[in-house]
Amino acid sequence: xxxxxxxxxxxxxxxxxxxxxxxxxxxxxxxxxxxxxxxxxxxxxxxxxxxxxxxxxxxxxxxxxxxxxxxxxxxxxxxxxxxxxxxxxxxxxxxxxxxxxxxxxxxxxxxxxxxxxxxxxxxxxxxxxxxxxxxxxxxxxxxxxxxxxxxxxxx
Numbered sequence: 001x002x003x004x005x006x007x008x009x010x011x012x013x014x015x016x017x018x019x020x021x022x023x024x025x026x027x028x029x030x031x032x033x034x035x036x037x038x039x040x041x042x043x044x045x046x047x048x049x050x051x052x053x054x055x056x057x058x059x060x061x062x063x064x065x066x067x068x069x070x071x072x073x074x075x076x077x078x079x080x081x082x083x084x085x086x087x088x089x090x091x092x093x094x095x096x097x098x099x100x101x102x103x104x105x106x107x108x109x110x111x112x113x114x115x116x117x118x119x120x121x122x123x124x125x126x127x128x129x130x131x132x133x134x135x136x137x138x139x140x141x142x143x144x145x146x147x148x149x150x151x152x153x154x155x
Contacts, residue, residue, distance in 0.1 A: 015040055015060055019101045022134050023109040030070055031141045043070040050089050051116050051129040090118040109136045
């Protein structure tokens with residue numbers, strides 16, 4: 001069961017990690033089972049929710065329409081590697097090329113952009129919900145189970 005605890009932050013406080021910080025600090029520590037100083041990124045099974053329901057799952061109030069979540073990658077088939085990015089109301093569709101994230105000229109992960117479409121393919125209607133999926137490079141953390149950080153932006 002997901003437990004969400006709300007924070008009360010001072011005026012002007014914000015959580016704006018870089019792509020490299022999301023992977024090298026938050027995602028890596030999560031994958032290794034290490035404590036993160038301040039639990040600012042909740043673990044949520046995001047495909048059980050519509051994008052407009054997810055902001056309520058985030059413990060840090062924000063005015064900039066950005067939310068971060070840890071989740072395990074959903075699989076379409078139990079023995080396959082294909083991702084299942086469907087919700088009840090629609091689906092997340094990959095857009096553009098995957099980008100590599102580097103730290104000190106070393107590849108530490110990838111970033112994939114997805115757009116939420118209401119309905120079912122091929123007739124889904126594109127929305128303004130954008131998600132960035134971060135995955136850690138396998139060489140960064142060989143013994144850890146794979147988790148993914150998701151970053152939401154409402155345009």
